[in-house]
Amino acid sequence: MSLLIVGGTGTLGRQIVLQALTKGYPVRCLVRNFRKANFLKEWGAELIYGDLSRPETIPPCMQGISAVIDASTSRPSDEDILKTVDWDGKLALIEAAKAANIQRFVFCSSQNLEQFLNIPLMEMKYGIEIKLKESEIPYTIFRLAGFYQGLIEQYAIPVLENLPILVTNENTCVSYMDTQDIAKFCLRSLQLPQTTNKTFVLGGPKGWVSSEIISLCEQLAGQSAKVNRVPLAILKLVSQLFGFFEWGQNISDRLAFAEILNVENNFSKSTFDLYKTFKIEANEVNQLDDYFLEYFIRLLKRLRDINFEDIQKQKNLII
Template identity: 80%
Template sequence: MSLLIIGGTGTLGRQVVLQALTKGYQVRCLVRNFRKASFLKEWGVELVYGDLARPETIAPCLKGITAIIDASTSRANEQNSLKKVDWEGKLYLIEAAKAANIKRFIFFSAQNVEQFENIPLMKVKNGIEIKLKQSEIPYTIFRLTGFYQGLIEQYAIPVLENLPIWVTNENTYISYMDTQDIAKFCLRSLQIQETINQTFFLSGSRGWVSSEIINLCEQLAGQEAKVQKIPLFLLKFVSRFFGFFEWGQNISDRLAFAEILNTENNFSKSTFDLYKLFKIDSSEIIQLDDYFLEYFIRLLKRLRDINFEDVQKQKNLII
């Protein structure tokens, strides 16, 4: 089976690429900048030029392809890109995929998209879900929560650098996942007939609130966090007049999506059934506390190495 992966240089996309290569798939990646994607070529990926903003470049990329995995997305504040790439470009991609008789189209969406059409990114993702279902292309849609990788910038680095962490006053539970595990579900779906024309709500085995993640980072870093709270009603008030993502990208992204990605704080029956269908044991899934522990261990080792190099330089200067 040959795969065309879109967004292969991204946080999730590169994990999909890596695991697909490991499993022996022929992998082609649609890229706009060959230099930025050079590491993919070193892994053994075929790189082809393609740009969703330039529809004429899409069809040639699909020659000989069995399945498309779309792991790309614009940032929520990139309004021009949302319209040109995530909407118009992906509509053309769907049409080109239908013409090329693609056997499976995997699309990554977000939890609860139909409930937040006031947010442009959510409206676009929901719209693409609808168009894909109407296309008659065999599809699989994964609705995702947040990534572990994004929590490093959100929580770990501010704690380490004594910067403020912005949270709402709500206890919002989010079942984050490691992108490695999401990629595992994605690729396994290609082998399971029951996943065709289905939408799956993919989440981790437990939900976390901000305070729990902050406490975890404090314990691992050995220092206290500077927490700044913003009432959820104020967030909603501002979004109603100015739209999400218009008043400080990082803070508004995180706080707005905290509400969108709210999930149950337990390993629910639906999650259990999902793992059973994909033949994945919950013990195989990377846990958030283990992920953070590994991050801090690597970071502390790097700091020790840097400190050792500085000491050696000073000794050489003295000599």
């Protein structure tokens, strides 16, 4: 089975590419910038030019392809660009996949879409889910929560740099997940006929509230965090004032995404049944505390290496 991966340079997409290559899949990546995507080529993927904002570039990418995995998402503040890519472009991607008789289309979506149709990106993702179901292409949709990788910027770095952390006064559990594990589920779905034409709400084995994540970072960093609690009502108002969001790029991004994740979900109640469907054991999924521990260990090692290099430079200057 040959794969076309859209969004291969992204946080999730690159993990899908790497694991697919490791498993022996022929992988083609739709890219706009060959220089930025060169690392994918070095891994062994084929790069082909394609741009969701230019629908005519998409059909040639489908030649010889069996399955499409779309892990892409836009991050513009300009709604016109957003519509061009995440609506018009994704519709063109589905149409091209149908014309090419694609055997499976895996779409990475977001959780709680129905509650946030007032947010343009959420509305478009919801609409694309509907269009994909109507296309008659065999599909698998994964509705995802936050990534472990995003929590580094949101919690770990502020604790380390003694910066304030904005949290709501809600205590909602969110089942964050490592992108490596999400990639594992995406690829496993291609091997399991029972996952065809299904939508799965995918989350980690444990739900975490903000206070637990902050406490974990404090323990690993050996210092206290500056926490500013913001009522959810004020969060919504501030998010509207700052406009459309862009994850990790600006304050409106973080505020809006925090609002989405603050909707109660039932990840933890159905997680183990979901893992059973995909034939994945719970101990195969990376835990958040293990992920953070590894991050802090790597960081401390890097700081020690930098300190050693500085000492060596000082010695050389003295000599």
